[in-house]
Amino acid sequence: MMLVSIVTLRQLNGRLRYLKLRPTPVRARRFPNSQTKCPEHHFSFFIQSGAASVVAPKICVENNLVLGSVKNNAGQGINVVIINDVKPLIELLKSIEKGAIVLMASYDDPSSKLTEEARKLIAELGSSMVQSLRFRDNWVFVGGKGATVKSAFEKHLKNDNAKNKYQNWPELIELQGCIPKYLE
Numbered sequence: 322m323m324l325v326s327i328v329t330l331r332q333l334n335g336r337l338r339y340l341k342l343r344p345t346p347v348r349a350r351r352f353p354n355s356q357t358k359c360p361e362h363h364f365s366f367f368i369q370s371g372a373a374s375v376v377a378p379k380i381c382v383e384n385n386l387v388l389g390s391v392k393n394n395a396g397q398g399i400n401v402v403i404i405n406d407v408k409p410l411i412e413l414l415k416s417i418e419k420g421a422i423v424l425m426a427s428y429d430d431p432s433s434k435l436t437e438e439a440r441k442l443i444a445e446l447g448s449s450m451v452q453s454l455r456f457r458d459n460w461v462f463v464g465g466k467g468a469t470v471k472s473a474f475e476k477h478l479k480n481d482n483a484k485n486k487y488q489n490w491p492e493l494i495e496l497q498g499c500i501p502k503y504l505e
Contacts, residue, residue: 370427372490378426463496
């Protein structure tokens with residue numbers, strides 16, 4: 322059984338605040354879209370970005386929904402699920418232990434409050450696209466502390482008024498696959 326911590330980065334009264342939920346075992350509601358079968362010592366995941374400011378992101382681990390509107394634990398900004406690390410965005414990112422796996426999904430606007438230091442720390446988790454995030458882009462990412470290569474689990478959809486599906490917001494994006502339970 323894995324422990325999952327969920328953090329939503331929010332702006333309140335001009336200051337960045339973190340909504341941190343207690344670590345909980347992954348035994349949540351089944352998420353039917355993820356049918357991925359993984360090799361031994363790997364776990365399946367499914368990530369879907371939010372869309373506009375009305376469709377919340379979803380993150381599923383081992384076919385269980387751990388973040389989303391059904392659980393009422395997703396918020397605007399960047400939603401982060403950390404697996405195998407239960408420590409209490411910059412302070413959080415610095416506290417992630419080597420070998421921990423991090424899942425992130427954007428909602429509404431992931432970039433406005435994202436500092437250069439936070440972008441650097443997320444890049445150190447294996448992101449190659451975090452530096453490109455702009456106003457109302459959609460982005461999903463799976464990475465890990467101590468990763469020596471860029472993550473293959475990342476998607477970025479730019480906010481483009483000529484192509485947006487939801488007026489001023491791009492369509493949601495999804496990502497699923499298998500990743501080792503512990504990074505070495």
